[in-house]
Amino acid sequence: MNYADSARIKSVLENLGFEYTKGIDSADIIIFDTCSVRQKSEDKIFGKLKQISPDKKVWLTGCMVQHDLLGLSKIDSQLIKAYKRGNFAPVAKDMYPLIVWINPQQEKEDFWSNPRDVVYINASFQPLWDKLKTKFSNVELLFRIDDLPYLPLMLQKLWYNVTYSPEVVDEYTSLLPGDSNQLLDVRLPVAYIPIQTGCSQFCAYCIVPFSRWLEKNRAVEDVVREAKHYLDQWYKEIMLLGQIVNKHPDFVKIIREILKLQGLKWLRYTSPYPTFYSEELLKLHEQEQKLVPHIHAPVQSWSTKVLKKMFRWYSAEQYREFVDKIRALKRDISITTDIIVGFTDETEEDFLQTLELTKYARFDMIYIGIYSVRPGTIAARKYQDNVPEEEKKRRWQVLNDLLQDISFQNNQNEVGKIYDVLVKTVWDSNAVGYNGQMKTIIFPLAQNSIKVGDFVKVKITKPDALKLWGEIV
Numbered sequence: 001m002n003y004a005d006s007a008r009i010k011s012v013l014e015n016l017g018f019e020y021t022k023g024i025d026s027a028d029i030i031i032f033d034t035c036s037v038r039q040k041s042e043d044k045i046f047g048k049l050k051q052i053s054p055d056k057k058v059w060l061t062g063c064m065v066q067h068d069l070l071g072l073s074k075i076d077s078q079l080i081k082a083y084k085r086g087n088f089a090p091v092a093k094d095m096y097p098l099i100v101w102i103n104p105q106q107e108k109e110d111f112w113s114n115p116r117d118v119v120y121i122n123a124s125f126q127p128l129w130d131k132l133k134t135k136f137s138n139v140e141l142l143f144r145i146d147d148l149p150y151l152p153l154m155l156q157k158l159w160y161n162v163t164y165s166p167e168v169v170d171e172y173t174s175l176l177p178g179d180s181n182q183l184l185d186v187r188l189p190v191a192y193i194p195i196q197t198g199c200s201q202f203c204a205y206c207i208v209p210f211s212r213w214l215e216k217n218r219a220v221e222d223v224v225r226e227a228k229h230y231l232d233q234w235y236k237e238i239m240l241l242g243q244i245v246n247k248h249p250d251f252v253k254i255i256r257e258i259l260k261l262q263g264l265k266w267l268r269y270t271s272p273y274p275t276f277y278s279e280e281l282l283k284l285h286e287q288e289q290k291l292v293p294h295i296h297a298p299v300q301s302w303s304t305k306v307l308k309k310m311f312r313w314y315s316a317e318q319y320r321e322f323v324d325k326i327r328a329l330k331r332d333i334s335i336t337t338d339i340i341v342g343f344t345d346e347t348e349e350d351f352l353q354t355l356e357l358t359k360y361a362r363f364d365m366i367y368i369g370i371y372s373v374r375p376g377t378i379a380a381r382k383y384q385d386n387v388p389e390e391e392k393k394r395r396w397q398v399l400n401d402l403l404q405d406i407s408f409q410n411n412q413n414e415v416g417k418i419y420d421v422l423v424k425t426v427w428d429s430n431a432v433g434y435n436g437q438m439k440t441i442i443f444p445l446a447q448n449s450i451k452v453g454d455f456v457k458v459k460i461t462k463p464d465a466l467k468l469w470g471e472i473v
């Protein structure tokens with residue numbers, strides 16, 4: 001999601017005449033598009049800020065900026081009201097938006113005679129702003145990613161000399177990035193397209209509904225237009241994004257429409273929720289070769305007791321049935337998942353159930369998270385974080401060891417198969433890429449002309465844990 005958001009930020013700024021540079025040393029302004037899903041991600045930002053020379057300006061956006069608004073309830077209910085109006089669509093549509101600039105001295109002034117007009121509020125009242133300003137005087141701007149269409153106006157308020165021709169859109173996702181969908185050094189022909197932002201599911205441990213707020217779905221035509229825009233260039237793979245991507249009311253329609261587009265090689269999506277899978281969607285995985293044979297469906301725990309506590313609305317049995325349905329399809333679908341270990345009240349017995357069912361599902365990959373409390377979540381307010389850290393780490397290790405074993409066993413069945421592989425890295429005489437199932441494949445380069453972003457055919461010669469070895473055919 002952050003790749004997709006960053007591409008939009010880059011486009012808006014380039015349209016204003018700013019120039020993108022890769023290295024921090026050559027930049028005048030450094031923008032952090034932050035994540036707050038784990039405490040670690042937030043700590044990282046503070047670590048990075050320390051490394052930045054004070055003569056460079058710093059802007060922050062993304063989830064970390066937004067979830068700190070939770071602290072606002074103690075500050076001013078009117079501010080919250082103004083801020084919580086999402087991206088202020090009703091106002092933006094019919095009038096030129098007013099931006100209120102508040103610096104700490106002005107905070108007390110009355111800006112609120114007509115809060116309907118307030119489109120952007122500089123975050124100087126935020127707890128995060130205070131935290132940052134005392135330590136880093138070069139932090140200049142915090143902005144919500146939803147307010148990206150108003151970034152030019154914010155910059156004018158910050159006395160940047162930019163000419164702004166207002167492109168008034170309701171949703172920042174309606175700003176279409178140009179030909180660059182990613183800011184990575186390694187440019188792959190993979191386009192990330194958000195079809196939905198926010199989440200209304202409120203899993204007990206999760207910060208997303210507070211940082212990105214409630215679910216908003218994009219119109220089918222918008223998504224398809226964006227996909228076509230990329231496929232008309234050099235992109236080959238489309239990755240649809242959403243917190244519960246398959247909860248989009250027209251998800252199957254979007255898939256069907258994108259599958260019709262010229263130039264598409266692979267279509268993926270992340271992350272789905274097991275109980276929002278329709279029979280039709282599963283069938284498409286069997287029938288449509290361009291819809292990749294890979295389903296990443298987070299289970300989080302395989303104890304019904306823990307799932308209930310997490311507010312995940314399915315039982316261990318239901319997830320097992322879901323796995324059975326995928327295995328019954330006439331196509332070799334790779335299943336991967338997310339599991340949290342050490343959630344509140346998770347006993348050894350619960351953990352053993354997770355291990356048992358992991359063996360049953362034979363996951364090719366598990367993103368294992370050690371549970372950490374995120375302030376503001378339901379779990380933080382209602383539960384005790386009562387599994388000792390040492391025990392959490394032990395469970396992580398046990399599950400990870402099991403994953404390695406299962407992955408190695410699964411991969412033994414891959415020997416002799418031939419896959420299309422997208423090359424991600426090339427070094428010396430070797431290359432690393434991934435196939436439609438998202439399995440990592442390493443192979444020696446037969447020809448020097450092969451480069452990052454190419455598709456090549458590779459025959460699997462040797463299995464390994466979490467990777468495969470092969471040769472170009």
Ligand code: SF4
Binds near residue numbers: 202206207208244273
């Ligand atoms: S489905 Fe649950 S875990 Fe996923 S983003 Fe929504 S609240 Fe968070």
